[in-house]
Amino acid sequence: MMLRVYWQVRMEGLLTSKGRRYSTPSILMSPSEVVTLRANFSIHCKCEDLEWEESRLYQMRSSLRILKMYRREENETVFPIFGAKPSDAGIYWCQYCSVLPTNISEDKLVNNSKCQKGKKLNYQPANQTRCSYDSKNLTINIIDSSLPKPSFKMRSMEQVSSGMNFVIKCQGPNKGLNFSLHKSRDLIKELLEQDRDTAEFTFSAVRLEDAGKYTFQYQHTRYPFVWSVPSEPMELYVTDSTLTKPSIHLWPEGPHTVDSNVTIECQGPENGLNFSLFQSNDVRTSESIDLVGNTTKFFFRVLRLEDAGNYTCQYHQRGNWFVLSVPSEAMQLIVTAPLILVNKIRLGVASLVLIALGLIITEAVYSWRREAADDPEPASESLQPSTSHEATEITEMMS
Structure with missing residues (x-):
């Protein structure tokens, strides 16, 4: 849904912008397109075309916004971003723009163009904002190490024969996550799971080229460009039946x-x-x-x-x-095991059995003595009738 809105906004920008766009600048990021939270990074926009007056950097998340506008001094403009936040993730592109005076002729515009040399431009009235074409898209993802680390619900090494079906099972911390499966850092598949905290990536008829090292990450749907750290790798080995058996x-x-x-x-x-x-x-x-x-x-x-x-x-x-x-x-x-070792093991087991029996007997004796100490009345009562009977017999003998 967000991509659909994104393309709609981009197309509307092409139709309603003033003037004609002349050339396509390049855009790149340093040090890489994956940034950890609170790290510093820079976006570079470059074009060797006309003397544009300013460079503009755009960002797309849930809506379009102009992030930066710098007055241009050289062929390359650097947009530094310090202490990356989740809001800094998204899709970026840039362009160069100028307000052209009336004394710039069409021939001068064509002769100075390096990016699209030889293309005649439609001249617009004075004081029109003329912009370059948009650069290509640059997607910046941010890794949030505070998110729980995901894990595979399988062994760290799996082996499957070529042509068989195979399922890679991934475990996240909660429901409603978007999972992405990577092979050697290249995105292979994405899967959205709304009703469970696991994802299953199915490989139908595994190929030899499917073999390799896999990791996966997840993101919450409300933060589409903020990802967890990668899981520990899972190695998938594929057997090739055409190779000779060793x-x-x-x-x-x-x-x-x-x-x-x-x-x-x-x-x-x-x-x-x-x-x-x-x-x-x-x-x-x-x-x-x-x-x-x-x-x-x-x-x-x-x-x-x-x-x-x-x-x-x-x-x-x-x-x-x-x-x-x-x-x-x-x-x-x-x-x-050698005979001596076997005998040692037998003696050890016998010793353990004897110790266990000794503990059982000790516990039984202790329990019996404790019951006798806690209940003296029954014992005295059991002796009393015998004493009364003996006294009765002595009285009868005296009478």
Whole structure:
């Protein structure tokens, strides 16, 4: 809706402006088009055309406004903005304007023009405001680090086969947010979610070029150019079924005991590959190989019990980090504990059991004694009948 209003205002400006526009200035920003809150930045407007008298900078947010008007002295005008605020974000463009006296002829206007040389201009009456064409749009976004940082609702590394469908799930702090998904800082998709605090970006039939590193940001709809900080990156790996499957080997063959040394060797179809070793589908480590070999070795100097599991390896070619081959056949690494260690573990478990039983017995004895101390009356009453009965018997004997 805002973009529709924006274009309507721009078109009305072209139709109702006085005079004819001659050339197109350039506009850029330094240091970049993304600014953090309270940072300083500058907008540069430049045109090597006529001797315009002033330069104008316009900003579009929810309405059009002229932000600055400077008297021009050189071919480039710099508009400094200090301590960026949310209101400084938006769409900018600039133009140059002059009030032309009557003694400037059409031939002089044409001969002095560098941006549109050779185009004859329609002469207007004196004291008309003549302006250049508008520059291109410059969109300035502001990053507000005080907003909660978003996060992906998935693992930091995902792997999917080419041609399959895939969904990237994003989590924001509340409802009514506009989410933007970026790949290597390039905007990929935008999604507005009014009724929930999550967004799902669907990739139908994933392509190899979809592989890469993704981040996302969000913005509140009432601040369309103010964004949160980016999320932590999520790496998407795509497997290419056309690549030859690698092979995997274990030296020496198992089973192996704790603290022993083993080597896992991966081999590919060509030289200069980069291999990744996976344990139960989770990446364990990566290793590059030189340009003259097609194998790489992963060394386990001191085996641990948690090193046991199924291993596979995959490779990617140089310059294509996120496109992987299909996995190798699974290789099982069996790690057993030495007998001494097993006995130590058994003794440790037995000790824990004995300690637990001792605590249970101690608690039971303590509870019994506490109940006896808190309730003495029943005990005295239970003895009283016996004493009365004995006194009755003694009386009968005396009589």
